[in-house]
Amino acid sequence: MKIVALVDCNSFYASCEEIFKPYLREKPVVVLSNNDGCVIARSSLAKKLGIKMGVPFFQIKQIINQHQVNVFSSNYSLYGNISSRVMGVLKNYCDQLEVYSVDEAFLVLNKYSQRSFINRAGEIQKVIKKWLGVPVSIGIAKNKTLSKVANHLAKKDELGQQIVEILTKKQTEISLKVLDVGDIWGIGSRIAYFLESQGIKSAYDLYKTDPRWIRQHLGVVGERTYRELHGEVCLPIIEKAEAKKQCRVSRSFENYVSDFKDLEKRIVSYATRASEKIRSDQLQTRQITVFIRSNKFNKNNTPYYGSKTYNLISPTNDLFEIIKIAIQALHQIYRSGIKYKKAGILLSDLTKEGIFNQDLFLKRTERDILKKVRVNRVFDQLNQRYGSGTICVAKENYEKFYITRRKNLSPAYTSSFNDLPVVN
DNA sequence: TCTGGGGTCCTAGGACCC
DNA sequence: TCTGGGGTCCTAGGACCC
DSSP, X not given: OOOEEEEEXXXXXXXXXXXXXXXXXXXXXXXEOGGGOBEXXXXXXXXXXXXXXXXXXXXXXXXXHHTTOEEEEOOHHHHHHXXXXXXXXXXXXXXXXXXXXXXXXXXXXXXXXXXXXXXXXXXXXXXXXXXXXXXXXXXXXXXXXXXXXXXXXXXXXXXXXXXXXXXXXXXXXHHHHTSBGGGSTTOOHHHHHHHHHTTOOBHHHHHTSOHHHXXXXXXXXXXXXXXXXXXXXXSOOOOSOOOOSEEEEEEEEEEEEOOHHHHHHHHHHHHHHHHHHHHHTTEEEEEEEEEEEEOSXXXXXXXXEEEEEEEEEEEEOOHHHHHHHXXXXXXXXXXXXXXXXXXXXXXXXXXXXXXXXXXXXXXXXXXXXXXXXHHHHHHHHHHHHHXXXXXXXXXXXXXXXXXXXXXXXXXXXXXXXXXXXOOO
């Protein structure tokens, strides 16, 4: 039997900031989302102040000032770099590794069955702390859902070892009794609300429910969760990430935008970024969607959401073609007099680059296509080598529209020579 | 005044086929 | 008056995840 360990970095983004500023460990720390909008990570001291995940920053400014909470804008290049180092270490400690998100990974631990899993996990935890300075909690069980349960309990064990094992039926039942139904992996807020209205409040209540009722009301997804709680394996470990199926670039604006030209610059910027992304994955798109929206929270302004999708006959990852279509879409959905707050582009129906049917009516020779490929390659190489925005299309008038408000950004300690930390 | 971004999967219903 | 049965494919929307 396979044993699954879920390794999850504690307060990951906040922990990354603490690596290079050790004095922060004694202080509450929060990290904000893009545009400094919401709280997306809190150190344990910040959690103790009652700061909730996802709250708008402006709502907690008073707590921030009162307790001198350290605030950071999100620094994704730093977190991404630390993440890949963590995953690199984990790879050496297991048979199979699924990198589930930037701060989590599922490990299969078979090879070490002659030693206790808890000891093994303890070793992993120690090494990551020592080499990278990142604290992790580890949940051990027979499948992913139960390892998530174990991890949830491990996280709560702040004064202890932060490693929890759920292998026997008895351990399972005890664990599920202290877990709210909404804390189960796969049970989101909507389903939790429904279940609670049906008298199912704890994870154990769900565990004890008739499976036919589960199938009927929660569908196959719910049934899988139910079966995993009972120890079956329904969700495989996925070692090699499959090719992406869609790619999205969207941003909220720092202020309201109503002017078409302003909106157009932003859309061109997002289209540039999105096309760069799919080219770097050697993918091409056949469906391009552009959307713009008003502020969904502000009830005083006219609400508006507009989106337009174009299906292409021949797939592409050409910068200029994608931009052209994106602008065309924007023309379709733009209404004057609206205060726009967010916009984005979605490239979907992604397939492997270079496989496509020729468009019968669009006479393009192989030479034309190769020329485009070369132009795109030069574009990407210039921006990679000399920095993003070194070259851009004139319509964008490069203003880095995909980076918005970031008032409290920490240096890129691990990914920029200019920002390397200095040791005295 | 101020509220992120980027993904996945499943289902129901419509359009179409023989 | 009365109109079948069994498929596939696509899309939009809803749910979930971090």
